Each structure stands twice: as C-alpha cells, then as structure tokens.
Amino acid sequence: MTDVSFVDGLVRFIFVAVLITAAFLLSTRSLPSLLRTYQLQSLLLAMLAVVFSFVEGSAVLLWIAILTVVSKVLVIPYFIGEIQERISIRRDLEFHYLAPASSILVSIALIIGVYLSLGNILSSAYAKVEPIFFIGAVIGISLMLMGMLVIFSRTKAITKVLGFLSMENGVLLFGICVTELPFIIEVMIMIDLIILILLTTILTVGIDSTIEAYNEKVRQYSLWTVREEDAP
Amino acid sequence: MIGVILYLLFAGLFALLLGTVLPLLIRREDKPVRTVSLIATALGSAFLAVAALPVLFSATTVSATLWHLLPGIDFTVVLDRLSSLFLLILGVVGLADAIYSFGYVEHGGHPMRRNLLVSLMNLFLLSMGMVVLAGNMVQFLVFWEMMAVSSLFLVLYDFESEGIGRAGLFYAVMTQLSTVFLFIGFILLYGETGTFALVPASPLASPGALAAFLCLFLGFSVKAGVIPFHKWLPYAHPASPSNISALMSGVMLKVAVYGLVRAVLDIFALDFTSGAVILLFGITSAILGIIYAYKETDIKGLLAYSSIENIGIIFSGIGLAVIFSDLGMPELSTLSLLAALFHSFNHALFKSLLFMTAGSVVAATHTRNMEEMGGLVHRMPFTAGLFCTGAIAIAAFPPLNGFVGELMLFESLFFGLQVVDPLTKVLLIFALSLFALTGALAAACFVKAFGITFLAHPRSDRAVHAEEACRSMLIGPAILAFLCIATGIGSFQIFSALGYDLPLPDMLVVGMLIVVTLGAVVLVVRATASRETRVTETWGCGLLSQNGRMEYTGTGYSEPVVTIFSSIYRTEKKIDRTWLDPDRAIVAGTRAGISLIKFFEEYLYLPVARGTLAVSSLVQIFHAGTLDTYILYIFVSIVILVLGVGWFI
Numbered sequence: 001m002t003d004v005s006f007v008d009g010l011v012r013f014i015f016v017a018v019l020i021t022a023a024f025l026l027s028t029r030s031l032p033s034l035l036r037t038y039q040l041q042s043l044l045l046a047m048l049a050v051v052f053s054f055v056e057g058s059a060v061l062l063w064i065a066i067l068t069v070v071s072k073v074l075v076i077p078y079f080i081g082e083i084q085e086r087i088s089i090r091r092d093l094e095f096h097y098l099a100p101a102s103s104i105l106v107s108i109a110l111i112i113g114v115y116l117s118l119g120n121i122l123s124s125a126y127a128k129v130e131p132i133f134f135i136g137a138v139i140g141i142s143l144m145l146m147g148m149l150v151i152f153s154r155t156k157a158i159t160k161v162l163g164f165l166s167m168e169n170g171v172l173l174f175g176i177c178v179t180e181l182p183f184i185i186e187v188m189i190m191i192d193l194i195i196l197i198l199l200t201t202i203l204t205v206g207i208d209s210t211i212e213a214y215n216e217k218v219r220q221y222s223l224w225t226v227r228e229e230d231a232p
Numbered sequence: 233m234i235g236v237i238l239y240l241l242f243a244g245l246f247a248l249l250l251g252t253v254l255p256l257l258i259r260r261e262d263k264p265v266r267t268v269s270l271i272a273t274a275l276g277s278a279f280l281a282v283a284a285l286p287v288l289f290s291a292t293t294v295s296a297t298l299w300h301l302l303p304g305i306d307f308t309v310v311l312d313r314l315s316s317l318f319l320l321i322l323g324v325v326g327l328a329d330a331i332y333s334f335g336y337v338e339h340g341g342h343p344m345r346r347n348l349l350v351s352l353m354n355l356f357l358l359s360m361g362m363v364v365l366a367g368n369m370v371q372f373l374v375f376w377e378m379m380a381v382s383s384l385f386l387v388l389y390d391f392e393s394e395g396i397g398r399a400g401l402f403y404a405v406m407t408q409l410s411t412v413f414l415f416i417g418f419i420l421l422y423g424e425t426g427t428f429a430l431v432p433a434s435p436l437a438s439p440g441a442l443a444a445f446l447c448l449f450l451g452f453s454v455k456a457g458v459i460p461f462h463k464w465l466p467y468a469h470p471a472s473p474s475n476i477s478a479l480m481s482g483v484m485l486k487v488a489v490y491g492l493v494r495a496v497l498d499i500f501a502l503d504f505t506s507g508a509v510i511l512l513f514g515i516t517s518a519i520l521g522i523i524y525a526y527k528e529t530d531i532k533g534l535l536a537y538s539s540i541e542n543i544g545i546i547f548s549g550i551g552l553a554v555i556f557s558d559l560g561m562p563e564l565s566t567l568s569l570l571a572a573l574f575h576s577f578n579h580a581l582f583k584s585l586l587f588m589t590a591g592s593v594v595a596a597t598h599t600r601n602m603e604e605m606g607g608l609v610h611r612m613p614f615t616a617g618l619f620c621t622g623a624i625a626i627a628a629f630p631p632l633n634g635f636v637g638e639l640m641l642f643e644s645l646f647f648g649l650q651v652v653d654p655l656t657k658v659l660l661i662f663a664l665s666l667f668a669l670t671g672a673l674a675a676a677c678f679v680k681a682f683g684i685t686f687l688a689h690p691r692s693d694r695a696v697h698a699e700e701a702c703r704s705m706l707i708g709p710a711i712l713a714f715l716c717i718a719t720g721i722g723s724f725q726i727f728s729a730l731g732y733d734l735p736l737p738d739m740l741v742v743g744m745l746i747v748v749t750l751g752a753v754v755l756v757v758r759a760t761a762s763r764e765t766r767v768t769e770t771w772g773c774g775l776l777s778q779n780g781r782m783e784y785t786g787t788g789y790s791e792p793v794v795t796i797f798s799s800i801y802r803t804e805k806k807i808d809r810t811w812l813d814p815d816r817a818i819v820a821g822t823r824a825g826i827s828l829i830k831f832f833e834e835y836l837y838l839p840v841a842r843g844t845l846a847v848s849s850l851v852q853i854f855h856a857g858t859l860d861t862y863i864l865y866i867f868v869s870i871v872i873l874v875l876g877v878g879w880f881i
Binding site: 096 | 864878
C-alpha cells in the first residue's frame with residue numbers, strides 16, 4: 001500500500017527533523033521549550049519506528065514505538081515539567097566551553113566525521129543498498145555525541161538530564177536502523193531512564209538548579225565526601 | 233606409570249589446596265588446626281616430589297588437560313624433565329619446611345594470624361607448583377601473580393614491626409614490575425606464534441621474538457633478584473618469617489630460573505649476544521651479591537645477599553649454555569646448563585637449610601644482628617651443626633653438593649677456553665676470574681656467618697639465654713643437610729643415572745679420601761700431641777675484666793675486605809670532633825660514623841621514582857575536579873575512538 005518513494009521521503013524528513021531538534025537542545029535557552037523539543041524528538045523517533053514497522057512488518061518495532069510514546073513523550077516530560085514548576089527556573093543562560101554557535105559548528109563537524117568513519121566501518125556495499133539505514137546510523141551516533149555535548153556545555157541540572165535523554169534517543173535511533181536491539185533491553189533502558197528522572201526529581205525539587213549547588217546539597221547530606229580544597 | 237604420576241600430582245596439589253582452605257574455614261585458635269594443615273603441606277610436597285622423580289629419571293613427558301577455559305586456552309598440566317626438576321625442588325624444600333614449621337609457627341603472633349601464615353604458605357607452594365606445571369601462558373601468568381600476592385602477604389606477616397611495611401612496598405612494586413614485563417613478553421610471544429601454548433612448535437629467532445625474550449628476561453630477572461633489579465630481595469627475605477624466607481629463597485627464585493631456562497631452551501633460539509648479556513648479568517650479580525653479603529651483620533640479610541650471588545652463578549651457567557650452543561659446542565652447552573640446573577637444586581637445599589637454622593637462632597635470641605649472638609654452639613649444638621653443614625655446602629667445599637655444582641661451571645669455563653676465538657676467550661677469562669673471586673669471598677663470608685654467630689663467648693644477654701630449638705625445627709633442616717651431603721657424594725652416580733656422562737670426579741671416592749685423610753691427621757695429632765692442658769685466659773691488653781664486647785666482631789672481620797672494595801661499597805666515613813678550647817688543642821668528644829651509599833638506590837631506583845612523580849604531576853593537571861570537564865574528556869575520547877576506528881579499519 002505504501003509507496004517506496006513516499007516512505008523514503010518521510011524517513012528523510014524525520015531524520016532532518018531529529019537533527020534540528022538536537023541543534024535546538026544545544027542552543028535553546030528557555031527550559032520549557034527545551035522540554036518540548038525533547039518531547040518532539042522522542043515523538044519523531046516513535047514515528048520512525050512505526051514507519052519501519054509497517055515497511056518491515058515487524059511487531060517489535062511497533063512495541064518500541066508504543067513504549068517510546070508512553071515513556072518519553074508522556075511520563076518523563078511530565079516529571080521534568082513538575083520539577084520545573086517546583087524550582088521555578090525558566091531559563092538556562094550559562095554555557096561551559098562552547099557557546100551555542102560554536103557547539104552547532106562542532107556538531108556539523110561531528111556529523112561529517114561520523115559519516116566518513118561509519119562509511120569505512122559498514123562496508124560501502126551496505127551503504128549503497130540501504131542508504132536510509134546507513135544515514136540513520138550516522139544520525140544516531142551523531143545524536144548521541146550531541147547529547148554529550150549538551151551535558152558538558154550547559155550548566156543547569158535539568159538541561160544535563162535532557163542531554164542524557166537525548167543521548168539515549170541516539171542509541172534508540174541507531175538500534176532501530178542498524179542492529180535492532182532485543183526488546184527486553186529497550187524496556188530495561190526505559191526503566192533506567194524513568195528511575196533516573198525520579199531520582200533527579202527527588203534530589204532537585206525545591207532545592208537548587210545547578211550542578212555546583214547540587215554538589216553542595218549532596219555534601220550537606222554527606223552522601224558523598226568532597227575534599228575541602230575542591231569546595232568553591 | 234603415567235596414570236600413577238598424574239594421580240600423585242593431583243593428590244599433591246589437592247593436599248596443598250586442602251591445607252590452604254582448612255585454616256581459613258575452621259576458625260579456631262588452637263594448635264591442631266595448624267598441625268593438620270601442615271601435615272597436608274608435608275604430604276602434598278612429598279607427593280609432588282615423588283611424582284617428579286620418575287619423570288626426571290626417565291625423561292618422559294606427562295601432560296593432562298583438565299578443562300577448556302576458553303577456545304585456545306586450556307587448563308593443562310605439563311610435567312617434563314625440566315619442570316620435574318623444579319617440582320622436585322619444590323617438593324623437597326616444601327616437605328622440610330613443613331616439618332620445620334610445626335615448631336616455628338608457634339613462635340609468636342596471634343593464633344589466628346598463625347593460621348593465616350600456615351594457610352598462605354600452602355597457597356604459596358600450590359601456586360609455585362602450578363607455575364612450574366603450567367602448559368600455557370595464561371595459566372603461567374595467573375599462578376605467577378598468585379605466587380606474588382601470597383608471598384607479599386607472607387612478607388607482611390609481621391607488619392607492625394619497623395621496616396616491614398617498607399619491605400612489603402618494595403616487594404609489591406618490584407614483583408608487579410616483573411609481572412608487567414612477563415605480560416608484555418607473553419603478548420609479544422603470542423603475536424609471533426599465534427598460540428597461547430607456552431612452548432611453540434619450533435624455537436623462535438625473529439626480531440619480534442628477541443623483543444619478547446628481552447621482556448621475559450627482565451621479568452624473570454626482577455623476580456630472581458638479579459642485580460640491578462635485586463633491591464626488593466634484601467628487604468623482603470629478612471622481613472618475612474624464616475620458614476617463608478626459606479621458601480622464597482629456596483623455591484620462588486628457582487621458579488624464576490625455571491621460567492628463564494624454559495625460555496632459553498624451548499621458546500627461543502638465542503644467539504651469542506643474548507647469551508653474553510645473560511652471562512654479564514649473572515657475573516655482576518654473583519660478585520656484587522657476595523661483596524654486599526660480606527658486609528652484612530644481619531644474619532638473614534647476609535643470606536639474602538648470598539642468594540643474589542647464587543642466582544648470579546645460576547644465570548651465568550645459563551648464559552654460558554647459550555653462548556656454547558651458539559658456537560656449536562653442544563657438550564659444553566649441556567655441561568654448563570646442567571651446572572646451572574644442579575646449582576639451582578643445590579642452592580634450594582642449602583639456602584633453605586641456612587634460612588631455617590638462622591630462623592631457629594633468631595627465634596632463640598630474638599635478634600637478627602650477628603654481633604649480639606656468639607657462643608651458640610654450646611647452647612644450640614644441633615642447630616650449629618646443621619648451619620655448619622649448610623655453610624660448608626654453600627662455600628663449595630668438597631665433597632658436598634655446592635662443590636660439585638661450581639666445579640661443573642668452572643669446568644665448562646676451562647674447557648671452553650681451549651676452543652673459542654680470542655675475543656670470546658677474553659670474556660670467559662673475565663668470567664672465570666670473577667667466579668674465582670666470588671668463590672673465595674663466599675667461603676670467607678660463611679666463615680664469618682658461622683664463626684660470629686656460633687663460636688666464642690656470647691656477645692649479649694640474649695645469646696646467653698638462648699635455648700636449643702625444638703625437635704621439628706631440627707628434623708626439617710636435618711633432611712636438607714642429609715640431602716646436601718648425599719647429592720654431593722652421589723653426584724657422579726646421579727648424573728650417570730640421568731644419562732649424562734660428565735667429566736666429574738667420583739665424589740664417593742673423593743669423599744672417602746677426604747675422610748681417610750682427615751682421620752689420619754686426627755690420629756697422628758692425637759698420637760703425637762702433648763696431653764698437657766693449660767687453662768688460662770686470653771691476654772686482654774692488660775684490662776682486668778674481659779667480656780663479650782672484647783671479642784672479634786663481624787664488622788672487624790669484614791673490615792679488610794671493606795677497605796679493599798671501598799670503591800664498590802662507596803662507604804662514607806664521617807668524623808666530627810668538638811674541642812674544649814678555642815685553639816682546638818683539647819678534644820672534648822668525637823663522633824665517627826660510617827655510612828653506606830646505596831648505589832643502586834641513589835642512581836637507579838630514585839631517578840625512576842622521581843621521573844614517575846614528575847609524569848604523575850603532569851597528569852594531575854587533567855584532574856580538575858569538575859564534572860563538566862570529565863564529561864568533556866569522555867566526549868573527546870569517544871570522538872577520537874569513533875573517528876579512529878573508521879580511519880584504521
């Protein structure tokens with residue numbers, strides 16, 4: 001029923017959209033729109049899984065899509081939204097090491113590098129026969145690296161968490177396109193993420209918002225010992 | 233036959249395992265636990281020795297694959313003629329040491345710690361046995377490391393005492409260094425052969441193999457205590473309990489020798505240069521080891537330095553074997569290799585004997601300083617007799633085994649001199665003269681060790697109150713003393729039974745001649761000497777009372793040699809005087825001190841340590857302490873990894 005070129009176009013559109021959301025995560029300063037961007041990214045991935053499941057007729061991909069929608073589009077953003085409500089911080093203005101413009105430049109370089117590198121690893125024949133999957137793999141790894149960029153270049157705890165979640169999206173994308181992880185592992189990853197969010201909620205709610213202040217808090221409760229000279 | 237041997241092997245290993253586990257499981261403080269465990273040690277060692285004997289004499293190879301660990305890596309036990317010799321060493325020394333330990337371990341320390349000592353001793357023996365029996369590199373490394381760790385804990389047994397922590401630290405660092413070199417060597421070897429089997433199908437001679445050999449040689453040298461990698465040895469041997477010193481010096485150093493011999497014989501086809509390198513390291517260790525030993529006043533320190541000397545002699549034999557086989561002289565090569573192997577066996581016997589008897593003396597007098605001993609021959613006559621036997625053997629007096637081993641080495645040098653080209657001749661003459669000096673110094677050194685410790689009057693109260701060691705602490709060393717005499721006198725017969733026709737004198741005849749001559753001399757002296765006895769006191773320079781402090785001291789004994797070799801000892805004499813008057817005419821007091829500059833510590837170890845510190849402080853710059861920076865590092869490394877993988881595959 002599906003036209004091959006239509007599916008092809010749709011998948012390409014999703015890839016581009018995912019990349020744009022990643023770029024947004026790197027540069028947006030407003031926390032609510034960061035959250036919405038993440039929600040959108042997860043939704044795009046769920047759509048991708050649905051499209052692939054129809055093309056390949058695979059039920060597992062459909063389940064993955066459902067799981068993604070439930071956890072990453074509904075549950076996790078809900079919790080993060082709660083945190084934002086409580087800490088009443090709306091914007092993340094500080095950047096470490098890389099300003100938004102330069103981090104986007106770095107990401108472009110990354111995508112090109114990963115493309116060249118993966119072109120060597122996955123044999124060129126594979127890249128020619130299944131160009132879509134190949135590009136998916138490239139974008140998956142790039143998304144992961146960009147998530148990492150978010151983690152270290154932004155200071156607010158919530159943004160870091162979003163960066164981590166975006167890294168996980170990269171893994172999911174790579175999994176959908178190349179290796180197809182077993183379903184149980186996908187479920188385990190989801191559970192891990194939800195627990196991470198719960199922990200973040202518990203530890204940050206009503207307290208502080210940056211990692212430094214967070215360390216301070218942890219030290220107060222002596223959850224982990226920090227040497228005196230490290231204290232700011 | 234092979235089935236019986238395997239059965240004995242596994243029984244022995246199982247007994248040692250039992251001896252390891254038992255004192256840990258039964259947490260009781262009383263003696264029976266340790267007794268049972270030590271019986272297991274003795275039985276296990278005896279089984280291993282009995283299993284090794286038929287293999288040694290019939291030159292068969294026994295091997296069994298127990299299970300497949302990973303594809304290509306089997307857990308294999310291989311016992312051939314070479315490993316059987318070293319297993320025999322382990323069995324004999326282990327048996328004697330276990331008997332000795334019945335009495336020795338009860339000499340102090342908390343009861344639970346004694347249990348640990350017994351347990352670790354079993355583990356130590358077990359791991360050394362498994363290294364010797366290892367059929368592949370993985371097994372070899374695993375048990376090598378187990379041996380290192382168990383012996384490290386044994387060195388630290390008495391950890392509250394002063395200096396033990398330092399000894400443990402030195403030992404830990406050096407033994408890890410040895411493992412690192414072995415690791416690299418084995419990895420390079422794997423690169424050459426593509427298999428984890430210890431012995432490749434044919435000996436290797438490529439440049440890669442040479443690099444692997446160098447790494448293995450360094451690794452084994454560190455463990456064997458070859459100068460300049462010896463620094464841990466004079467710290468660790470005196471620090472550990474004496475039954476463990478006996479095992480470390482008698483067996484563990486031999487395990488390293490086993491590794492080197494295995495590498496030289498089966499793994500690599502070496503050329504003249506490698507042989508010369510081994511020979512040079514050997515000579516250096518031999519001569520410097522005995523020169524340092526001569527100076528020592530710590531009785532166990534003296535024995536430790538003497539171990540370095542003997543390891544040097546063994547290494548020289550191996551080096552000569554390589555040289556002669558490269559020059560196409562298989563008979564001489566066999567002779568020098570046999571000299572090295574026989575000396576390994578002998579050294580295991582007499583050095584363990586000496587360490588055990590020295591341990592008895594230390595346990596009786598509570599000091600390791602020889603200057604505080606003296607007169608013990610009257611209080612500990614049996615221990616003195618046993619120590620004397622060991623000293624005669626190690627000083628290479630005929631007809632004991634030490635003489636035969638060194639004779640073989642000298643013979644191979646002499647015969648070699650007649651057939652090699654002039655340049656090699658220079659090398660051999662150089663080696664020969666240094667060996668002669670080593671032999672002379674060793675004899676003098678053990679005259680000092682025995683004389684100062686056991687003869688004359690007691691030099692301190694501690695020596696006055698010393699008591700003879702208990703029965704088990706005499707039986708253990710007695711076994712070794714008996715073997716020292718037996719293998720010396722029967723050496724010709726032993727080599728014939730092994731199938732080697734060596735140019736050796738029949739020591740049985742020589743021994744008889746010596747006994748007859750000595751007997752005749754005694755008879756003649758008895759017959760002709762005057763029977764008159766005169767009881768008097770030695771002239772004491774006119775002083776009225778004479779006490780132990782006026783006796784000939786160990787330091788005094790070694791003074792001439794120290795003066796001769798002062799450039800090697802690099803001693804520093806410091807004299808500070810104070811005067812009563814401004815014109816410096818009346819001396820108020822003088823302080824004089826002699827200190828030893830630790831050459832290798834100053835010029836080799838400390839620079840390396842300082843270099844490491846400098847590098848670490850460079851690395852410390854990256855240790856910023858903020859989360860973001862660490863994530864940046866991870867990010868950069870992942871990017872490099874991803875790009876690098878794409879680039880190189």
